[in-house]
Amino acid sequence: MTEPRAGGATPSSDEILRVDHLSKTFRTGLLGRRVEAVRDVSFTMRQGQVLGYLGPNGSGKTTSIKCLLGLIQPSAGDISLFGLPSRDPMARARIGYMPEHPYFYDYLKPTEVLDYVGQLFGLDADTRKRRIPMLLERLGLGHAMDRTLRGFSKGMLQRVGIAQSLLNDPDLLIFDEPMSGLDPVGRKELRDLMVELRDEGRSLFLTSHILSDVESVCDSVVILNQGVAIAEGPLDSLLRRDKLFSAATLKVPDEAAISALQQLLSAWPEAGVDQVTEGVMTLRLPSGAVPQLSARAAEVGATLVELHPVRDTLEELFMRKAVTGATAGAEGSDAPDGGGAR
Amino acid sequence: MSAHKTRYAGVTLQVTGPRASLNRISAVMGNTLREAGRTRLFYGVLGVAVLLLLGSVVLSDLALVDQQARLVQDFGLFTIPLITVLTGVILGVALLQKEIEKKTLYAILPKPVRRSEFLLGKYFGLCTLLLLEMAALSLCWFAVLTLRGGAVTGPILSALLLSYVEVMLVTAIATFFSALSSPMLSGLLTLGMFAIGRIAYVVIDLMSATKGVFAEVPAMRALGRVIVAVVPDLSAFNVSDELLLGWDVPPEYVLQAMGYGLSYAAIFLVLGLLVFERRDLT
Structure with a gap:
């Protein structure tokens, strides 16, 4: 290492x-x-x-x-x-x-x-x-x-x-x-x-x-x-292989349902909404949070249509870090963030 | 001598000590010799030189009968050193640049090779090739000379030996410039040094005169001093006048001239090493 x-x-x-x-x-x-x-x-x-x-x-x-x-x-x-x-x-x-x-x-x-x-x-x-x-x-x-x-x-x-x-x-x-x-x-x-x-x-x-x-x-x-x-x-640490993530696709009836689900996801820092188009919402969350998502979706009238596990790739890691680095650079810092090993 | 032993296959690497260093220089030298010996240019120059020497047979027919051998002798003494020096300059100025441009250097220098070992290997490889070239031309010349009733005398061999020292010196100058700049510029600078070196004795004479531009113009006097200090006097290796007059070339003079030439060659090589050692190979 x-x-x-x-x-x-x-x-x-x-x-x-x-x-x-x-x-x-x-x-x-x-x-x-x-x-x-x-x-x-x-x-x-x-x-x-x-x-x-x-x-x-x-x-x-x-x-x-x-x-x-x-x-x-x-x-x-x-x-x-x-x-x-x-x-x-x-x-x-x-x-x-x-x-x-x-x-x-x-x-x-x-x-x-x-x-x-x-x-x-x-x-x-x-x-x-x-x-x-x-x-x-x-x-x-x-x-x-x-x-x-x-x-x-x-x-x-x-x-x-x-x-x-x-x-x-x-x-x-x-x-x-x-x-x-x-x-x-x-x-x-x-x-x-x-x-x-x-x-x-x-x-x-x-x-x-x-x-x-x-x-x-x-x-x-x-x-x-x-x-x-x-x-x-x-x-393993950089790609967060110790943590399992899932990608979910849901049919959402209205804006209120979208807001409710977004509010639920805010409980996990790694979770987030990828896309919302024409009543279809795709999001990403820790696999352990899937039961809560499922329950909340049922409450707000959303339907879970697809769920699959996802893994970080180096490309995704690079893009994430590059964007963070660019932001840090814009703020006047060029120091490496140190990644997971520090 | 210590050796580093690896764990996997019992491979022993001898990387430290003078013997290991000499082995690396010899490896680079062998490869340089092989590479330079495969260039078309080398064989082209060699071919032209042989034709010129053979042509001196035809030329000698125009001379008086008792002067035929002398003409062949003078022609050989002029042609052989000049052709060998030109080969040394042409191959020497590209010695390092070619390795950099072809990127072969990037596969070699990450090995346990010092840059000085690499440069010395390249230089001595080229000098060996030039020695072979000079030997081949000399043999051809001796044959022509004998055909025209001449003889291979001690002074002739001394003249060839001194010419080879001149070749080594000019090749060291080419190597120095090769570590410093592009082949074109290195070639121009080396040929410039060669030309000035061949007439350095004229500058020395003019400097010691009481009249003339070198005596009267301070700037020219300063220039003259720089030339005398920096440029080796290559006329020291030219004993054709002595041969023409039938004089002997004393061994003491040969040794002194050899010492002079090899010291100058060593200085240019050390300067080349200092430049090459600090150079970023981007």
Whole structure:
């Protein structure tokens, strides 16, 4: 689970990633206009955790990853990986990284790419010889080992990207937009692989702008919007999976019945009316309140025509938090709301 | 040397210590050599150079009989360093930009590789390729020279050695500019440095004269001082006059010139490393 950051606290033994008040500002154009790509983002990650780093395009996900991997210097804040500063190359020995667009040397064969990467990781020749074919087979590239990458499809390049990220047998895998450009079959296979990697005990840091793609894999999330973390915490808690909700559709005879039902719903903060059109009212309420709704509906002459359980999705969570964040921003606050984990 | 051992498959990673660092530099070097060796441009330049050298056979027919070998010798001493330096500039200025534009760098630098190791690997990979190019051209030249009654002498080998040091120095300058700016600008700046470096001795002479623009105009004198201080004197690697006059090239001079060239190359590489180390790879 993600942990609320505690400034100056000693990192616990299973903490593998700590991001403290990360900010990155770029200067663009001739006048050096300031663009704040990431603003005061903080979170931690523990061993075995699968963290979704989510947000729409341009929200600061890739910038954060580049800071994390030492490709760009943060304007402010600290990042530590396995207790070492992120710019220390040795911290990266335990990481497997797959970039959003896995561009490799297209004149090389996948075996040659992996051999090169293996040398950079300091793997001896015997280990490379043993692991490279094994990984390529595991990722379904056994048939293409002797072809250069020039003729590879996007999906095949993605697999090479994953294979090279697993070569050093990493503790932490960082996948930047892993589903990007994959067909439905490819997405399903990649999801299965990520579950497999998670079950092997590895930690995964995934970014995606397609929230539903990672919902089934992640156990916690950080959601970014315009460079600010607008939600952070365990997915179950953020999606309120501990609470059951129901959506109900009722036929209402008149305005008085609508008012009566609205008054009933005001007793539960999470409840609310979604729509009222031509005598049909749709609403949402905690499942435990359904008997009261049913009784009140009978009293005011309304008829319950449909009732089904509903679950929050990441998209809904994002929209809710984004709207809240925008309101908070308008009021002069950019601070993340901390989500359910705080 | 310590090693990090992972839990899953008994994989041992050797990431610390000088040997691990050398292995990474050598891996980048090998890949650079392989990449540069596959460029059409490289083989195009090599082909043109070989044609020029063979063309010197035809050209030497126009010379007096006892001057034929000398013409081939002079032609080779002019062509081989120039072609190799130009190859170094063309490939060197794109050394980092190509990796950034093709985004291959983003898959490599997140590995436990220091930027300095990456840059040195790229530089030495290119230098190895240029050494091979120079060796191939020299062999071709030696054949032509022998055909025209010449001989491969010690001074000729010294001249080639010094030319290679010049190639290493100019490639280091190209690498420095490559870490700083676009390939086009880097190319212009490197060629500018190369041209000024080749005539730096003229500036030094003019500076020591009592008359003339460098002696009389303070701004030009200041410019001259900057040129002398910043731009390496590449004429130090040109011993064609000595060869023409049949003089010997003393080993002490060769060592001194090598030390001069390699020190300058090291300075440009360190400057390149400092720039590259701080550069945001967006």
